[in-house]
Amino acid sequence: MTVSPMLLRLASERATGALLRDRGTLYLVDGEVVHAESPVAPGIEVLLTAAGRLRADGWTEALREAGALGRVGRYLVDTGRLSGGELEICHLEALYDAAFFALAPSNTPSRFRYGVAHWIGPVRPVPAAAVERETARRRALLDRLWAHPETDTAPVVRTRRPPRIRAAPRQRAVLELADGVRTPADIARALGRPAFHTLIDVRRLAAAGLVETPGSAAPALPPPDVARAMEMSADPDIALLRRLRDALEATL
Structure with missing residues (x-):
């Protein structure tokens, strides 16, 4: 593409x-x-x-x-x-x-x-x-995580349902700022993180039923295997830094 x-x-x-x-x-x-x-x-x-x-x-x-x-x-x-x-x-x-x-x-x-x-x-x-x-790779990744792009630009808010899934530490920082007013871009700026990485966290949290856009229908809870994958998901910063390292080494 x-x-x-x-x-x-x-x-x-x-x-x-x-x-x-x-x-x-x-x-x-x-x-x-x-x-x-x-x-x-x-x-x-x-x-x-x-x-x-x-x-x-x-x-x-x-x-x-x-x-x-x-x-x-x-x-x-x-x-x-x-x-x-x-x-x-x-x-x-x-x-x-x-x-x-x-x-x-x-x-x-x-x-x-x-x-x-x-x-x-x-x-x-x-x-x-x-x-x-x-x-193109990043677009495909977001679609695999949660194929609802409205979560990228709308304010996001924590759901009221009891959490079944333990969010990773970096995702908990996003959850704390999901107040129904801040968009993912606002959250990224407040945390001083790349915006794309914040989109990854928001889409994972949305797929897990932990955040939603105000007024949207609450998503269904993920099955246990998806929940397990959520807890074990790799920090996107690590994967990016590895690619950046490889890119730098290739030019030396």
């Missing part, structure tokens, strides 16, 4: 600039994706500061000193605030997270602005085909 024919065409042309879509923007240099942003996904600064890897004032300083030059990433490494490996892993995590939402199906035509660059500067370019594959 082709996620974005325009992205692949720009890659074949080795284009440089910004691909603007309804739910985000992808930045390309010589046809490779060098950054992505989406209002749905917490930015790299949120991921870095929430994880305690960078102080908020350190990020503000980097923007002030190097933003206009398009070298914020390089500044963070050169001033010792981050190691090169830390920056690359967090940047790739933020890139794939935002790209997933930016490449969501849309009825609005995409636009490309040639020559536009992002202030983060060069970190680790990713082939457009790799972004396409990962986006």
Whole structure:
């Protein structure tokens, strides 16, 4: 399945600039994706500061000193605030997270602005085909977990039924913020986590009957084998970090 024919065409042309879509923007240099942003996904600064890897004032300083030059990433490494490996892993995590939402199906035509660059500067370019594959993989994963995409954008709330399933620690943190007002994107931002990983947790919780969208019919409780799988489900961060590690090693 082709996620974005325009992205692949720009890659074949080795284009440089910004691909603007309804739910985000992808930045390309010589046809490779060098950054992505989406209002749905917490930015790299949120991921870095929430994880305690960078102080908020350190990020503000980097923007002030190097933003206009398009070298914020390089500044963070050169001033010792981050190691090169830390920056690359967090940047790739933020890139794939935002790209997933930016490449969501849309009825609005995409636009490309040639020559536009992002202030983060060069970190680790990713082939457009790799972004396409990962986006398609993530879509398929969500559908397998719980084929009700309305849970991705609507506020979610804890169900009142007695829990039959013990949620994993990271899922309990999501449950605590499922107040019927916050959407999964709001929860991700509050926790300082990638938005896609929060969607995984929300869909798993919905499949288990632990959360629902306000006003929706409560889903049926899963059978015991599904409940067992819920409790034993792997942390999505681990799988992603392994893929990021493999991607970095392949380019060295």
